[in-house]
Amino acid sequence: xxxxxxxxxxxxxxxxxxxxxxxxxxxxxxxxxxxxxxxxxxxxxxxxxxxxxxxxxxxxxxxxxxxxxxxxxxxxxxxxxxxxxxxxxxxxxxxxxxxxxxxxxxxxxxxxxxxxxxxxxxxxxxxxxxxxxxxxxxxxxxxxxxxxxxxxxxxxxxxxxxxxxxxxxxxxxxxxxxxxxxxxxxxxxxxxxxxxxxxxxxxxxxxxxxxxxxxxxxxxxxxxxxxxxxxxxxxxxxxxxxxxxxxxxxxxxxxxxx
Amino acid sequence: xxxxxxxxxxxxxxxxxxxxxxxxxxxxxxxxxxxxxxxxxxxxxxxxxxxxxxxxxxxxxxxxxxxxxxxxxxxxxxxxxxxxxxxxxxxxxxxxxxxxxxxxxxxxxxxxxxxxxxxxxxxxxxxxxxxxxxxxxxxxxxxxxxxxxxxxxxxxxxxxxxxxxxxxxxxxxxxxxxxxxxxxxxxxxxxxxxxxxxxxxxxxxxxxxxxxxxxxxxxxxxxxxxxxxxxxxxxxxxxxxxx
Numbered sequence: 001x002x003x004x005x006x007x008x009x010x011x012x013x014x015x016x017x018x019x020x021x022x023x024x025x026x027x028x029x030x031x032x033x034x035x036x037x038x039x040x041x042x043x044x045x046x047x048x049x050x051x052x053x054x055x056x057x058x059x060x061x062x063x064x065x066x067x068x069x070x071x072x073x074x075x076x077x078x079x080x081x082x083x084x085x086x087x088x089x090x091x092x093x094x095x096x097x098x099x100x101x102x103x104x105x106x107x108x109x110x111x112x113x114x115x116x117x118x119x120x121x122x123x124x125x126x127x128x129x130x131x132x133x134x135x136x137x138x139x140x141x142x143x144x145x146x147x148x149x150x151x152x153x154x155x156x157x158x159x160x161x162x163x164x165x166x167x168x169x170x171x172x173x174x175x176x177x178x179x180x181x182x183x184x185x186x187x188x189x190x191x192x193x194x195x196x197x198x199x200x201x202x203x204x205x206x207x208x209x210x211x212x213x214x215x216x217x218x219x220x221x222x223x224x225x226x227x228x229x230x231x232x233x234x235x236x237x238x239x240x241x242x243x244x245x246x247x248x249x250x251x252x253x254x255x256x257x258x
Numbered sequence: 259x260x261x262x263x264x265x266x267x268x269x270x271x272x273x274x275x276x277x278x279x280x281x282x283x284x285x286x287x288x289x290x291x292x293x294x295x296x297x298x299x300x301x302x303x304x305x306x307x308x309x310x311x312x313x314x315x316x317x318x319x320x321x322x323x324x325x326x327x328x329x330x331x332x333x334x335x336x337x338x339x340x341x342x343x344x345x346x347x348x349x350x351x352x353x354x355x356x357x358x359x360x361x362x363x364x365x366x367x368x369x370x371x372x373x374x375x376x377x378x379x380x381x382x383x384x385x386x387x388x389x390x391x392x393x394x395x396x397x398x399x400x401x402x403x404x405x406x407x408x409x410x411x412x413x414x415x416x417x418x419x420x421x422x423x424x425x426x427x428x429x430x431x432x433x434x435x436x437x438x439x440x441x442x443x444x445x446x447x448x449x450x451x452x453x454x455x456x457x458x459x460x461x462x463x464x465x466x467x468x469x470x471x472x473x474x475x476x477x478x479x480x481x482x483x484x485x486x487x488x489x490x491x492x493x494x495x496x497x498x499x500x501x
Contacts, residue, residue: 046348257436
């Protein structure tokens, strides 16, 4: 065995302790850095880089994986709002959505309103896909509904539209929940407005009467209780301008493809 | 307080051991791993259950329930999934592209071929056993060729550079619903998103284990000399029989 002097051992012990203490200081330093406005902008630019990298390497029509019926989750948990709970929504549920209308507007040539039977008469797509929550869990379910592309074509979306805004029936702080996606995802063949899930009409917990399925993004982008669809030229002027309720409220990434 | 080995270098030769690309990558990567581990623990706190297969949520069978990671280990300290993801996904870019930089630079400057190449003779004639005993005796260098990496060093660095870090990057990408559309083979490779998530965690634990042993050996091998060599590139050859 090599000889090590006591002094060397003590100094090495101090070094290890010092390293641990430095680690702790660095960790708390990260929080202070993230509060600095310039650093925050750099930190947040990662989202834009990831967005552009994905748009670069993933074909705009590349399909999210679809699964076999035997791969479906035995239970598909509800998350986020389980019931909007407003008097208006309660009335719609009581009427079995008989007076519900989906409004399609914004940068379109023919602003359109669709009743639920009208929506259900539009040719639909069925897909068994995986829902990935931002928290980390995944569930596989079967979704059925018309493509968003067919609805946008119905209303005649104008070429200057760059994003699609979804306004929902659930309220947060008195304002409707909202979400936006870009045109690449909006026109994607798997982006649908689902009115059925696992071979049944969509239930309240999962977003009745229709919810967005935007399969190449995380769960919080899949807006439930969709009431209105608007083609828009930019995200500014909508909410706080960050593209969605969670994006505005707690800095979730607008692009949730990763 | 410098350890004796470095306090009196005497006339021992100082050699240029680490090239600029290696040193640059080492420190950038060290910072990236530090941020990725801390923010990764915050993300894990959001759903501290790990599954195998293509799906997995609260009612499904989890193979591991991880403990709640305390605030002194997480980035940010107070639970904030959105900010943790900002740290994680921004530094993941630095982590991945700096590995790409290291691989290109080390092929060009022949660092991989010269220093990390494992040869058949490294595994013959009890070389591993001898190397193991030398490690126990805290002798890390071959007196005849002190600049050469020992077999355990080569094995562990190769494991980190060619296995663990690429595994972190690829399992990370396999968890991206956007990348799943572009590169569906990644999902097949790892057996589904939740399997990829589990492997991501296991490989991260491997990096933590490596880092602990790595830091311990830096301290035992003479921290001043070792850390300096990673900053300036210059490394003083330790005297024979001493560490």
